[in-house]
Amino acid sequence: MKKYIILFTVNFFLFTSFIFSQSNWKIKYGEEKYFIENKGQFQVTAPGTFNNNIEFAYDGSAEDYYFTGSGIAFRFKRFVKKDKEDPLKKIERRKKSTTEEWKRHEIKEKRESVEEELVYAQWIGANKNVKIVPVNKTQSYHSYTFKQNGKLTNVNHIKLFKNKFKLS
Secondary structure, three states: OOHHHHHHHHHHOOOHHHHHHHOOOOOOOOOOOEEEOOOOOOOOOOOOOOOOOOOEEEEEOOOEEEEEEEEEEEEEEEEEOOOOOOHHHHHHHHHHHHHHHHHHHHHHHHEEEEEEEEEEEEEEOOOOOOOOOEEEEEEEEEEEEEOOOOOOEEEEEEEEEEOOOOOO
């Protein structure tokens, strides 16, 4: 009898886990591409008549796109790792420095430098009063902390839109 109870329990759990499993979930590797509504977290200062008022952006790892009423600003980023120091020289420097100097050196040594380029593309002869209307709102959202007027500002639940805009 004990054998039947164990067999029934195992079969019950296997059957229920099979019924309630989500077999049609799909995960795509890579960065999701969403347009993010600007609440002050994105800023560019462009020369000339380019409209600096960013309405939406794509925040990528190596590139950012900023959409304004007068065009698009592209920010291309490249992260450059510092060359490794010779281990023997590092030991010698360690012997000659105080603990605080060594900590500062370690922090500085680990940092990557960022090289970036900004490119501005301005619409020629376009409507000056154009409105960018997002479509395909998603359930996802972003949160950002950024400096605004010298103070840290935290903005949560910033809307995301997938793939499309309408211009009106």
